[in-house]
Every structure is written in structure tokens, then in C-alpha cells.
Amino acid sequence: MPINTADNKDKSSRDQRHQASGSTLIDVAKVAGVSPITVSRALNRPEVVSDQTLEKVRRAVAEVGYIPNMLAGGLASKQSKLVAVFVPTIAHSLFSDMVQALMDQLGEAGYQSILGITGYSVEKEESLLGAILGRRPDAIVLTGTEHSALTRQRLASSGIPVVEAWDLCDDPIDILVGFSHRAVGKAVASHLLEKGYRRFAVVSVSDARAVKRNEALVNELNAQGVTDVRQVTFPAPATLKEGREGLSQLWSQEARPEVIVCSSDTIAQGVLAEAAARGLKIPEDIAVMGFGDMSSAAQLYPALSSVRLDGARVGALIASALLQRLQNRDDDRTPVRIDTGFELIDRVSA
Amino acid sequence: MPINTADNKDKSSRDQRHQASGSTLIDVAKVAGVSPITVSRALNRPEVVSDQTLEKVRRAVAEVGYIPNMLAGGLASKQSKLVAVFVPTIAHSLFSDMVQALMDQLGEAGYQSILGITGYSVEKEESLLGAILGRRPDAIVLTGTEHSALTRQRLASSGIPVVEAWDLCDDPIDILVGFSHRAVGKAVASHLLEKGYRRFAVVSVSDARAVKRNEALVNELNAQGVTDVRQVTFPAPATLKEGREGLSQLWSQEARPEVIVCSSDTIAQGVLAEAAARGLKIPEDIAVMGFGDMSSAAQLYPALSSVRLDGARVGALIASALLQRLQNRDDDRTPVRIDTGFELIDRVSA
DNA sequence: CTGTTAGCGCGTTCAT
DNA sequence: ATGAACGCGCTAACAG
Numbered sequence: 001m002p003i004n005t006a007d008n009k010d011k012s013s014r015d016q017r018h019q020a021s022g023s024t025l026i027d028v029a030k031v032a033g034v035s036p037i038t039v040s041r042a043l044n045r046p047e048v049v050s051d052q053t054l055e056k057v058r059r060a061v062a063e064v065g066y067i068p069n070m071l072a073g074g075l076a077s078k079q080s081k082l083v084a085v086f087v088p089t090i091a092h093s094l095f096s097d098m099v100q101a102l103m104d105q106l107g108e109a110g111y112q113s114i115l116g117i118t119g120y121s122v123e124k125e126e127s128l129l130g131a132i133l134g135r136r137p138d139a140i141v142l143t144g145t146e147h148s149a150l151t152r153q154r155l156a157s158s159g160i161p162v163v164e165a166w167d168l169c170d171d172p173i174d175i176l177v178g179f180s181h182r183a184v185g186k187a188v189a190s191h192l193l194e195k196g197y198r199r200f201a202v203v204s205v206s207d208a209r210a211v212k213r214n215e216a217l218v219n220e221l222n223a224q225g226v227t228d229v230r231q232v233t234f235p236a237p238a239t240l241k242e243g244r245e246g247l248s249q250l251w252s253q254e255a256r257p258e259v260i261v262c263s264s265d266t267i268a269q270g271v272l273a274e275a276a277a278r279g280l281k282i283p284e285d286i287a288v289m290g291f292g293d294m295s296s297a298a299q300l301y302p303a304l305s306s307v308r309l310d311g312a313r314v315g316a317l318i319a320s321a322l323l324q325r326l327q328n329r330d331d332d333r334t335p336v337r338i339d340t341g342f343e344l345i346d347r348v349s350a
Numbered sequence: 351m352p353i354n355t356a357d358n359k360d361k362s363s364r365d366q367r368h369q370a371s372g373s374t375l376i377d378v379a380k381v382a383g384v385s386p387i388t389v390s391r392a393l394n395r396p397e398v399v400s401d402q403t404l405e406k407v408r409r410a411v412a413e414v415g416y417i418p419n420m421l422a423g424g425l426a427s428k429q430s431k432l433v434a435v436f437v438p439t440i441a442h443s444l445f446s447d448m449v450q451a452l453m454d455q456l457g458e459a460g461y462q463s464i465l466g467i468t469g470y471s472v473e474k475e476e477s478l479l480g481a482i483l484g485r486r487p488d489a490i491v492l493t494g495t496e497h498s499a500l501t502r503q504r505l506a507s508s509g510i511p512v513v514e515a516w517d518l519c520d521d522p523i524d525i526l527v528g529f530s531h532r533a534v535g536k537a538v539a540s541h542l543l544e545k546g547y548r549r550f551a552v553v554s555v556s557d558a559r560a561v562k563r564n565e566a567l568v569n570e571l572n573a574q575g576v577t578d579v580r581q582v583t584f585p586a587p588a589t590l591k592e593g594r595e596g597l598s599q600l601w602s603q604e605a606r607p608e609v610i611v612c613s614s615d616t617i618a619q620g621v622l623a624e625a626a627a628r629g630l631k632i633p634e635d636i637a638v639m640g641f642g643d644m645s646s647a648a649q650l651y652p653a654l655s656s657v658r659l660d661g662a663r664v665g666a667l668i669a670s671a672l673l674q675r676l677q678n679r680d681d682d683r684t685p686v687r688i689d690t691g692f693e694l695i696d697r698v699s700a
Numbered sequence: 701c702t703g704t705t706a707g708c709g710c711g712t713t714c715a716t
Numbered sequence: 717a718t719g720a721a722c723g724c725g726c727t728a729a730c731a732g
Contacts, residue, residue: 022507024725035703040727050701065507070484071430072725075421075708090446100440100467112481114464117450131462134420157372157415240646273649296590299623300650374709385719390711400717422709425724 023064032060043068074136083322084137086116086125088207089237092266093293094311095143098165101315102141109323111138118143120207120236126151133158139322145169145176146208161325163318167209168339175325175336177318181209184307185216187344188289191305192259193224197287200229201257203246203267205236210263213291217261230257238263243270244277247286251278258287265292268306272297308343373414382410393418424486433672434487436466436475438557439587442616443643444661445493448515451665452491459673461488468493470557470586476501483508489672495519495526496558511675513668517559518689525675525686527668531559534657535566537694538639541655542609543574547637550579551607553596553617555586560613563641567611580607588613593620594627597636601628608637615642618656622647658693 029036034053042049042057049057060066074080083106087095103113114135116128126148129140133154139161145168147155155162155173162174167181192200200221204210218229232249234242243266250257262268268290272282280286282301290297290306298304321336379386384403392399392407399407410416424430433456437445453463464485466478476498479490483504489511495518497505505512505523512524517531542550550571554560568579582599584592593616600607612618618640622632630636632651640647640656648654671686 025727026725036725037704037727038702041702044727048701053702065504067480067483067504069425069486069725071421071424071486072708073484073727075419075425075710076725076727078708078727080421090440090450091443093441096440096446103465103467107478107481112464112485114462115453117453128457130417131457133417134423135462136419136421154415154417240649244649269646270649273646276650296619296623299590299594299620300626376709386709387711387720388718391718394711398717403718419709422724423711425726426709426711428711428724 023066024069025066027064028057028060028066031063032056078136080136080138081111082135082137083111083113083139083141084116084129084132084135085113085141086118086128087143088118088120090115090117091237092264094265094309097293097311098315098318101312102319103315105316105319106323109319109327111323111326120205122146122148122151129154139163139326141165141318141322142173144208145172147173161322163322165314165318167212168337172335172337175321177314177321177336177338177340179340179342181212182216184291184342185213185218186220187342188213188261188307189217189220189224191344192261192287192289193221193226197259198226199255199258200226200261201250201259202229202231202233202261202263203243203250203271204231204233204263205238205242205267206233207236207263210236213263214261228255230255234267238267238270240266240270240273243267243272244274245270247271247274247278256286259283259289260286261289262291265290265294265297267291268294268304269297272301272304303346305344305346308345314340373416374419375416377414378407378410378416381413382406428486430486430488431461432485432487433461433463433489433491434466434479434482434485435463435491436468436478437493438468438470440465440467441587442614444615444659447643447661448665448668451662452669453665455666455669456673459669459677461673461676472496472498472501479504489513489676491515491668491672494558495522497523511672513672515664515668517562518687522685522687525671527664527671527686527688527690529690529692531562532566534641534692535563535568536570537692538563538611538657539567539570539574541694542611542637542639543571543576547609548576549605549608550576550611551600551609552579552581552583552611552613553593553600553621554581554583554613555588555592555617556583557586557613560586563613564611578605580605584617588617588620590616590620590623593617593622594624595620597621597624597628606636609633609639610636611639612641615640615644615647617641618644618654619647622651622654653696655694655696658695659690664690 025036025039028039038053039057042054046054085102087099090096090099106113114132116132118125129151141163143166145164163177164172165177167178168176202214204214221229232246260271262271268288271288275282275286282288283303288304290304292309294304294306317338317340375386375389378389388403389407392404396404435449435452437449440446440449456463464482466482468475479501491513493516495514513527514522515527517528518526552564554564571579582596610621612621618638621638625636632638633653638654640654642659644654644656667688667690
């Protein structure tokens, strides 16, 4: 209960709280001696405001510590400047790299991101989408091309740009940025056959994209006369444990494989750990084909083979495709389909 | 260009678009045959609405595919249901685990999170905060206790709950959830001295909290008569490269250490990788003290020592502290200070 | 280049 | 238990 409560009509009235969340556009306008809309324009489209008033507004903004209310702004303009990003997890460097790169690029363009972690579940994706759609994001980035019917319907009726990442398909919702998992499977098969391997095994998670790769791998192997590929599959998400367990299972059987194809970097690291524990040499005793980001494992196992993916690059590609769509005034529904490709390497180097 | 464009005045008019982003509370109200405010209540406080109307509203919501506009809701209620979370990176399992756990728990309580990745920079933190404050988050979670003056000022004037995580200090902004890094440094020193080590080295990033630990470590060592602790420091964020380089530098000098204290799990893994490359045995040739989440490295090196931290647990603790504050109608500014503690372990097991 | 008017979609009063 | 009026803070559309 301050005593000095009487109205202070001095023009400066520097007694006021200067609360960030307290001051509005109108406060700024009063201090600057212009109308509210002019302040709005000075902030959002400086080029259409004279330098004089621009300066006055700048000063006023600083003086009252004004922070624009994006809820109000978004409501009025129907532009939330928000992008929703859905990934299965951020515990894999592939996805965390992608998320960081994506957020970074979008951030520079004035967009913020809101993350949805789906845990490889389309149900979780659906429920998260329901919640996040309430924020009226300007765009949505999804992982994979498998989604629930409701998800697809909501996405369609939302009318905003949608990116499906990390896979390719024939009936994308909108923008597609990924690579062919079947091509990966086939390439891995050919590559390893060429190196002379004949006894194959797969340790995999049951993730949809991993399944695609495995199928293509086995198909190609079969086509080349190699049958009887042993597969050990675990429910996603995988940890090192699954990799260790996978190798253990394979090793306890009679016909031991010469090479193990792993569905993820984490699985591969588990396999490598178990191999180390058993004193197995890579690749003499057992060759390992990793997938994703094997850079750290490669420090320990120079002879590691891998399908190398660059999460940060994918994030950057998504960002640029999205921004182009977002910034194009014309509502061009130009179909976008980017094949990010993949690298097949024998000697992974950091 | 559908032919049936003529106005369909039938009460059902099931021809309409049913656009998620198109339908509003009013549309739902019309279909349900109640007033807009009743729909609002049915959605937000079902307990004050009769079961009959509740059911009518439910049906109407489903029929038009209504998704509440949280921008409008937030503007009117001054509750964004948003929590801003700032971390240096999500490429470390410590932080990604924390973020996932935190988002999860907050999500169950109806809060969504918006992530800010600061890259260990208070400047970046400041600029991100400026942008995110515009969304009027209901709470903010920060990493560490070092912030720019402007950040502090904005935080204070925003008047919302603020959590500082991963550290303790004497003048917290608001809620504090962390542990004493000096205590860690001292404990590590005592522990290793007790095990008989005398020649110490440190490989570290220049992160503020790491510096605290190093200082405390060296102080304690000095106090116990161990001087001349060699330190190799790199700018954050660290990768495996820094760890490898660290060991290389230390090994090229004459007085080689018996034990290396690492400032992060990533650094430690780099050191271990370089040790492996040089054929050094852990801990016979060189003992390693890790920090953070060494669970995967421990698969390869059972004799690894480590300060173990549980990111998911920290995330959960933050969430519950925050939710308590957020849900308490009374504006209790009860100071909260949680010491999460840490574990010092010799044999890290997955 | 600047101002005026009129909402954006919802929740908070109050009333009934 | 339900409804009517008003305003949250901002920007779109027109003016001038």
C-alpha cells in the first residue's frame, strides 16, 4: 500500500512498474505519441514506417520494456509463427541433431518450434497433435509416413504445410523429405554380398522404417541366393540392452552369422558392446553394419561399416523447404519431394 | 467446383467443410443448441455442467471437429498452458532425458513445452528468452544459475515461476532444483585419494558448472597435499574429439597421470576411445572418472568410475515442483530448493 | 506514411 | 445450472 498513490500526471511518470508482461502496445503508443497501429507496424514492417517515428517507437519500446503478446498477435493475424515438430525421441543423435538444426534455422526466420515426442507410437502422435493443433501452428513436421486416420484427417483440414521426414512414399500428405528405406536395404545387401559375406543376421527394432529396410535386405539376399537370414527383433525404442541381447541370442545358436545388420546406431552399439564383452574382434569374428550416426562407435571400431545419415543436414533441408513454402505469399501448392539420400561407408570416421 | 453450392438451410447442413481450424466455439454452440459459454464450460470445467448438456456438447464437438483455439483462450484467460524450457543442448543424454521426462509430466497436466537451446551461451539464452516471453509462458525452466542482467530483469518482471536446474546457489531467482557442483568436486577428490591415486589430471569443458567442480576438486586435492593437477580445457560444447585430444595432450607429457577426471560423459567417452586406440587398459594404465550418464561406456569398461546423474529424475522433480506451484490457487511464494544429490560409483552398470 | 474501425475466439465478470 | 455483455492485445481492412 504505497502512500504515493495519487495520480501522477507528469508526462514521464517514471514511477510505473515497467512490467514486461504489463505493458501493451497501447502503452508504447502513448509514450511514443503515435497510434497503436503505428507501433505494430514499426515492429512488424519497419520498412513502411518513417525513420523518425521508427526511432520514437524504438525508444518507447525500450523505455516500457515492451514485449509483444504473440497470443494476441497470432489471434489477430492468424499467424502463430509456431512450427510443430514430431519425433519419436530426442535420445538418438539423429533426431536430436535434426531437431537442433531445424529449430535453429526456423528460429532465424522468426519461427519457434514446439516439440512432440511420440515414442514411435502413432497413437501418441495423434493425441499430441490434438493438443498442439490448438496452438494453431503455421506448419507441422512429422517423422515417417505412417499416421492414424484421425491424424491424417486433422492434418488435411488444418490446411497448413505438412512435412513428412525420414522416409519416402507415393502418397505424401504434402512435403516429403527423406530417403528410400528399401533402397537402403537393397544397397546394404549388395554391398555385403560383394564383400564376400554369406551368413547374415539382422538385429532390429520393430519400427516401421526399420521393417522396410529389413524386408528389402532379405529380398535382395534371397534374390542372390542367400536364404535363411536370422532376424532378432525388439519393440522400439531400443537401448544398448537390446543390441547385447541380440548378439547373445545369435551367438548361442549353431549357425553363427558372419555379419550382423543393425537397424539403429543404438542397437549397433549394443551389439558391439556385447562383442567386446565376449572378446570378439570386429570384423574378423563378426562384422557389423550400423545405421544412423555411428561416429562415436567408430572411434573404437575403425572397421565398422555403416549407413550414415546426417540429422543436421536433414533438419536444414526441412527448414529450407518449409520456409520457402511459408514465405511464398502465393499459395503455391507445388509438390515438394526431396530425396536426402544416404551414404554407405566401410570405414566410419569421426 | 461442386455443383451443389446452393445454400443448404437444413438444420443439419452436413455439407459444410468441418475444418478443424474453421470451426469455433460458436459453431459448436449452434450445433449443440446451447450458448457458447456453456460449451466453454463443458470443455474446461465439466463438473459444473449437467450431464445432459455435457453430452450434447460432446457430440457437437465431434461432429464439427472442433479444436479449441488456445491463442484465443490464452489471451482471454491469461494462461498459456505453456512452459518454456531452456537447455544448453539436447545432444547429451542428461538433458534429453530431462527434457523428455519434463515434457511428459507437464503434458499430462495439460501443459505443453517450448524448447530453447542455448548452446551454453547466456547471450543466446537472453535472445531466446526475449522471443519466447512473447508467448506468455506460465513458467520457465532454466539450466544453471548464470544469466545475463537483462534475462534476470525480464524474468523478475514477468512474474511467473522460474526454475533454475542443475545447480544450487545462494541467491536463486525462484525455484531451485539441482546439486552442489563443489560438493561433487570435493567428493571426487576424496574418493580418488582414498583409492590411492596421487597423480591427477582433468579434461574439461569451460562450462560454468564444470569449472566449479574442477575448482573444488583441485582445492580438495591441494588441501590433501596433492598439487600440480594438470588441466586440459576446451570450449563447450565438447565432442568426442575433445576427449581424445585431451588424453593425447596429457600422454605426450612426461608426468603422466594415474587418473583423469572428466567434466562430461562425452569427454569421458572421448578419453576412453583414445585410450583404447593407444591400447591402454582401464583402470590399470589409466583410470577414468566420468560425469553424467556413462551407462553406455560402462558396457565396454566395467571398471569405470563415475558421478552418475539421472536426467529423467531431475525432469520429474522439476515437473512436480512446478506443477505444485502452478496449481496452487493461492499465490504462495514458498521458496523451493531441492537438492537432487548425486551418486559416486565405481562400477557403472547399465 | 499514418490513423480509424472492427473484429480474431475465447473466458471473465456479472446476472438469471 | 445457464446466459449476456465485455474485454484480453493485437492486426486487417479501409480510410485519409
